[in-house]
Amino acid sequence: MKRFGLYFLGFVAVAAQCEPSHARAVIQIPSGVYEPFFREPGEADQRIVSFWMDKDPVSRKDFARFLQRNPEFGRGKISPRFADSAYLESWTSENVASGDSDSPVTSISWFVARKYCGEKKGRLPTVSEWEYAADTNSPEAFALISDWYARPNSMDQPPPRISSGKLGKFGIRGMHGINWEWVEDFASVIIQGDSRSSNATDNQLFCAAGALSAKDPTQYANFMRFAFRSSLKANRSVRTLGFRCVYDVDPERSGPKL
């Protein structure tokens, strides 16, 4: 009942705000400043321009609908350039998600996550936007993260329901938990065979020594997230990696461009 009430409230709020094609809660993230976790030499704090973000990660149910409209992204049809063999691995058939359809969709590649958001007139968030929206440098975010790490977690457990996710600073749900999320510029973090010397960055990111010598232990989760992103490839599908979309502000409606 409580859950239904929440969905209903979300629906009303969204319907009133921006009339999307179907009920989907989006939240405006205010403009602000993000202090990059890793900086190129001379890189300053980043100004984040206000944007809208899905309150929840994209669900299996949402994604099944997308596949019905875009069968070329189905498991049997998609090019291996776009998705590796682990793509939608737990799905029982082309368009049917196994398990709870209100869990976040995972085992999804960057290419397909991007197509999904593009279809919604949105896009994937940048690293900076994601980290800013998740408020990852704050003690509150660290508390959420340590709460999760302190409990036993297993890849074999059924994936958590979206509604069980914790709300972050801006009311975005489930950014800190067993599932991580794709970002548009995941590949920008680490440069191999760089055009300049980036050895320092490599050491900081890749090798445990860099992480262990960090001054602030609350940053371990951040190290993990950045190291994980830098190990990804755009066609890779990972069981604990999902996504959500963001939308630029439409200046004419002061709402999201939906």
Added chain:
Amino acid sequence: MNVTHVILSVLTTLALGACAHGKNHADHHTNRPVEHELPKAYEKSSGASASVYVSETSWVNQRGQKMTFNKLRGAPRLMSMVFTRCPSACPLLISDMKRVQNGLDEKRRRQIRFTVFSFDSKHDTPETLRAFAKKMNLDDQWDLLVSDPTSTTEVAALLGIQYKELPGGDFVHSNRLIAFDGDGVTIGEKDGLGGSVDAVTKALAH
């Protein structure tokens, strides 16, 4: 339960995994170029044996002609990415590509196309690409292409090229050459600047 301990051990595993992963790919501590024979497992997971021509992104070349990425299908190609304001690495990357071109016999040289995508949607135009082609002394076998940021990101991902725009408008990027047959199947790769281009040349030679 000691949270820090758990986090540390997970992190260490992950970081070590990442180190090993990096080693497979390029010797990034010495920045030595690495030519690849494509291992079977990698070929499978990267989709290298499938056609790269799966992108509908639109591009414009140094002659002002518009084309979609998929229309590049047909000729065998050596591809890379640069930006024309790049002071140091990009001319070297182009020079590596020219060494491949010069290593081909007359007949192959007429068949194989050299295709360079720009990272720099903001500054590169058909004019800057044309000027770059002239400055680098590139012949008619070369296609220099620019598009919007979203399309650029998609093609960079297809080519396995990583890049990042810096506040000053420059780009850090991987220096990578990828050879494709006419169907878009990956037949050779080279990461890093300078060194031998033999493997890539050989892949394109027949």
